[in-house]
Amino acid sequence: MSLRGYSDNELIHRVEAFTQGFDGWKKGVYDCWVRANKSAKEVDIFADKAYTFVVGDDGIPQFRMVCTGTSLTGSWALKNYRQYSKLGAAVLASNQFVRDSHFYGTHKGYAAYRQGKPFPFYRDGDLDSLAEELGELHTNEIILANCHRAKQNATSTIIYNWSAACLVRASYTQWCGWLAFMNKRPLSVAILREWD
DSSP: OOOOOOOOOHHHHHHHHHOOOOOOOOSSEEEEEEEEEOOOOGGTTTTTTEEEEOTTTTTEEEEEEEEEEEEEOOOOHHGGGTOOOOOEEEEEEEEEEEEEEEEEEEEEEEEEEOSSSOEEEEEEOOOOOOOOOSSSOOOOOOOOOEEEEESSSSSSBTTTOOOOOEEESHHHHHHHHHHHHHHTOOOOEEEEEOOO
């Protein structure tokens, strides 16, 4: 399974027209995640893409890089959510945007981006391996849906326990390049559903 390539203009238009919470392009750095449509046979595969844009004083988004990763919760959290919530595993909602949602910090002891503002999410409690946007949309909680890497010095292929609603880059090399580019600046995040 592979996402088709999206042009800069397609991504920009999609964020503007289809994300809740978007209030215009303002100076800063943006990750526009495109969430791949998955079947039950394709769970736990790093199949999403994170497109990074930067906006300067002119208000025009400029594409900088794309990384492979996941914006979905992995199967371990989906089946073991009771260890941290009785309501179900958190699944970040798609077609949403939050400005300055993440800030530079740490995740499990290494440099990463920490969630600093609520990002809409659902609770998936049906105990299957497919992360789904079901039930009530939660909008006012910070659940530590951080932006981080998977394995150190490797490229991961299976999500499993790398994400419990986190935004995870699969390639350590891509992660290091992105982290250096970010240079500790705040991050705004949009999550889009895959489209034709």
